[in-house]
Amino acid sequence: MVAHRYLGNSGLKISEITYGNWLTHGSQVEKDAAVACVHAALDAGITSFDTADVYANTKAEKVLGKALKGQRRESLELFTKVYWPVGPKGPNDVGLSRKHIMESIHGSLKRLGTDYVDLYQAHRFDTETPLEETMQAFADIVVQGKALYIGVSEWTADQIRAGHVLARDLGFQLISNQPQYSMLWRVIEGEVVPTSQELGLSQIVFSPIAQGVLTGKYQPGGELPEGSRATDDKGGAQMIQRFMKDEILERVQALRPIAQELDLSMAQLAVAWVLQNPNVAAAIIGASRPEQVVDNVQASGVRIPAELLTRIDEVLGDVVERDPGKTAANSPQKRPV
Secondary structure (H helix, E strand, O other), rough: OOOOOEEOOOOOOOOEEEOOOOOEEEEEOOOOHHHHHHHHHHHOOOOOOOOOOOOOHHHHHHHHHHHOOOOOOOOOOEEEEEEEOOOOOOOOOOOOOHHHHHHHHHHHHHHOOOOOEEEEEOOOOOOOOOOHHHHHHHHHHHHHOEEEEEEEEHHHHHHHHHHHHHHHOOOOOOOEEEEOOOOOEEEOOOOOOHHHHHHHEEEEEEEEHHHHHHHOOOOOOOOOOOHHHHHOOOHHHHHHHHHHHHHHHHHHHHHHHHHOOOOOOOHHHHHHHHOOOOOOOEEEEOOOOHHHHHHHHHOOOOOOHHHHHHHHHHHHHHOOOOOHHHHOOOOOOOOOO
16 A cells, blocks of 8 residues: 655645646546546555646546545545636636635635645746735635645745745745656756755655656657657647657666566656655656556555665766756746736
8 A cells, every 4th residue: 555754844644656637637538547547546545636727727627526526535635736827718817816826726626526625736936926925825725724735836946935934924834846856857856855855845746757758668769659648749748758869768778677676667666766755755646547556556665775776877877857947947937828
């Protein structure tokens, strides 16, 4: 069964393997398959589920809510997010203004079929809204009981620090950040992780298998597997493109002996690797088939010996992205429309 870890400097425990439905529910995966994946996650001991209002333009929240219907609410940890454009994408259907946050939490709760979410996250930093306004809105949502905890996603170290100060002054705390993190994408290690450790935030990381690249299913120079993320024209192919270089794919194939030595699949090795970081509370997995969930959860509780962690670094070498400036570079400088 999946182990649990404390989230940030709080008393909340979440499953260290968290099920997420980005790029799947409501878009890539049919409803019945999505429900089967959620039930496989529950059967494996996953209690934490991550979504966002922007995923499939609110459809993902609806699918997740229906898939979890009938489960004991107190036994689950539900996470969702606010920032990106949703609905008809009008001028106030985006960002972290008080108006959008308040309207978004109400919409998310309705779609998820719950009175509260355990974690409400700022999906990106909003450069066009005063941070004081954003933090006050989050504080009010916490007081109203509509969210128990507040987190952020892909904020820089400086943004986290500024948000932490305001949150503390308003009587709540930021307890998490949700960044991309994998063997191939380590940009949070230089600044975000040390800042988070200092301030009491954990990382809930997404794309631990680099959108499927670290499963080893993509061969350098080979045909793309039918139905894979790299062939998805609804957003998946664009997201995975940065890793689809022969040099990277060749290095990934060289990880296979290490996975075999640990008696792990390549995907299990990738998920287990991110969980070695003590600041990581959970790795988010997605799935289009229940068997993918069953495979991924085997990474829970795995300890990779230090010598094998060193070998992984040696195998991947300079294809690993470590530049901490990538967090800011990949964040929107103005609200998207």
